[in-house]
Amino acid sequence: MAADPCSPVLVLDRPGTARPVPEAPGRRLLLGAALALALAVVASLTLVPEGSGWAWGAPLTELHWYLTGLASPTTLLQLVGNLLLLAVPAALAVRLWPALAHPARLAVAALAAGGTIEVLQFLLPLGRVVSPVDALLNAAGAVLAGLLVAAADRTGTDSTA
Template sequence: MILASVLALPVMAATAVVLAALRRRRGMPVRIAWWRSVAEVGAVAGTLPWIWMILTPREAPRRVHLTPFRDLLAQLSDPGTAVVQIGGNLAVFAALGFFAPIRWPALAGPGRLFVAGAVGSTLVELAQYAFDLGRVSSVDDVLVNAAGATLAGFLSRRWWGEGADRMICVC
């Protein structure tokens, strides 16, 4: 997944350049065109590889865990598992959490980012179950994915003003 993401960097950069150029043709100011284009490409390119990995079928029965913190406590009993599982779940919607408030100022704020991450994660967990992918659909995954979106959003907070205060809706 990391290798594929690195190899896709030129495509992502080219996509941002093309999007910014198209926005400039429609009269959008240069700064706004670039912020929006980079934020959109970053959110999509940083989230899709994780979703692809999560929706890859496994040879196992599907399971559902609806008791909050059950999986987290089990994962914490093994440090190696905790790092991989919790770290991975924090990363799933991190790019979305980082870039969304820059691109869509209405999502700026920890509560809104948490809800956006939770909604996205719930859809992924439902897809895992509905498509019988041999994975565990867990409420803990939803909570940790949403926390990852929120925490990553805080990392981009200094740029929220670029969207919220200065972006004019010239769509």
């Protein structure tokens, strides 16, 4: 299968030199399937009911909770969980659509994804806390993961190996 010009695969012959090589058959299909699975995991973590209705997570209150609770395992779990929630989908999306690796595009997509989770938690009677801070943390982790994958791809390092 010929290399997709939108998704180049490079092989480093010597430091500083790279040449395009044919894309492995089924690579895009595998990436798409992995992305779908990662998004299903995100949905199961964020859209499973925990009661009914919803609660508002006041941003200043949440920021204070995070900043004053960094010694607490519960706070650290929440912080790290929010940062990592969209990291795998972002990394896979950048691999699948390399144009998404542009920081502005990636930030818009990440904010849209994080915001969509919070909007769905508001609209559906899930008993979840609707939090703009969560959406921003989700987006920050996604942008960081996407940029790391893009940087690895530019240097010829396979970050999925």
